[in-house]
């Protein structure tokens with residue numbers, strides 16, 4: 001029996017924060033060099049700064065509101081002062097996260113300038129590995145201070161009179177991970193991060209400080225939130241999902257992220273009660289994606305070549321963020337270019353991966369107010385996933401796995417009331433490999449929709465279809481209008497955003 005969807009436009013969850021469609025650029029593989037910055041490009045693809053204009057255009061289409069930088073694991077041995085000032089004086093350094101060399105030809109000033117061109121807000125992750133609090137304060141002063149002090153004057157000397165006003169600063173990256181330079185236990189991290197947050201806020205009280213969490217369902221999250229709740233605005237969590245060669249596992253994986261968000265929300269509430277504080281602390285899911293590091297190792301640049309199954313997984317990820325709009329206020333896809341990314345460049349151009357298209361549809365259409373949709377499950381045999389354990393993969397070594405079984409359905413949905421209040425948009429993934437469903441969509445009690453629905457569909461008959469330089473963009477959005485008679489025919493393994501007009 002087919003599942004049915006019930007939509008009441010009065011059942012608001014929360015406004016969808018546009019920052020859930022944010023990006024992440026790390027000094028890793030070809031993300032920065034050869035991705036966003038390609039000064040030696042001889043094919044007319046760069047501006048006078050050496051920035052790839054085709055990449056900027058593709059990211060502008062995604063309306064990326066915030067970009068996290070410069071890592072990731074990279075930041076934990078990064079000396080930010082190597083990356084400013086005249087380029088010929090910038091030192092080359094050994095790089096300990098991905099075991100390469102860092103030329104420092106792209107640094108803080110270039111990143112800010114690139115963000116301005118993109119129209120995105122910069123978000124800086126601080127080095128809590130080899131970096132000191134003094135370095136962190138100097139970085140903040142360099143970026144944000146208008147005072148007559150050393151680092152603010154150094155910024156001016158480098159040609160940037162006005163402060164950058166970088167609003168988002170996070171306290172280290174995956175400090176819990178054995179792969180991290182400067183790994184700490186939760187207690188040591190919390191003590192240190194508390195003092196950093198305090199000092200950073202003294203220098204610039206206007207910033208938003210973000211704690212380094214784990215998956216949201218780890219003990220690390222509980223312990224760090226308990227200490228850091230009074231001094232942070234957001235708690236960052238990370239998760240990557242992976243197919244293990246199995247489509248069902250691939251598309252159901254984001255259920256682990258949803259569980260992590262729910263647990264984080266509860267841990268935030270608990271920490272606030274224990275600290276006796278009443279302020280907003282939200283979740284910043286600042287690394288997420290489909291990534292199999294065996295297939296695409298970080299040391300080799302992590303260039304995943306995604307197929308349609310991965311695009312459906314990415315759509316399921318984004319449904320999670322829209323459904324959890326009450327607590328997830330920022331999410332950064334890892335990463336924005338080349339490295340586990342929806343965009344792949346070559347010296348002569350770029351192509352958009354299958355995963356680009358769901359991201360684009362969400363960023364452009366799934367804005368407004370998140371609605372609490374109901375999807376019926378009359379027959380668990382037919383519409384609820386009962387396959388292998390829902391997987392999780394936390395980069396490199398997972399210490400914690402989510403509960404073995406999570407409730408998941410073949411039809412995965414989220415919905416919004418558009419910013420104008422005139423449309424209802426439903427993002428619907430039919431995750432089933434072979435079964436198409438005729439899905440009744442019932443509006444009410446006091447809502448009626450027009451006689452047509454606009455369908456923005458991402459689909460191919462071949463679930464393994466990929467886009468590429470030679471293949472072209474076989475998987476992309478196709479838009480059509482259909483007569484609306486109350487039932488939507490969702491093809492097997494398809495993603496679509498349905499746009500209904502309220503009448």
Ligand code: AHR
Pocket residue numbers: 026028071072073074173174287334335395396
């Ligand atoms: O995004 C790739 C890497 O995954 C990041 O550097 C790190 O934070 C995570 O382990």
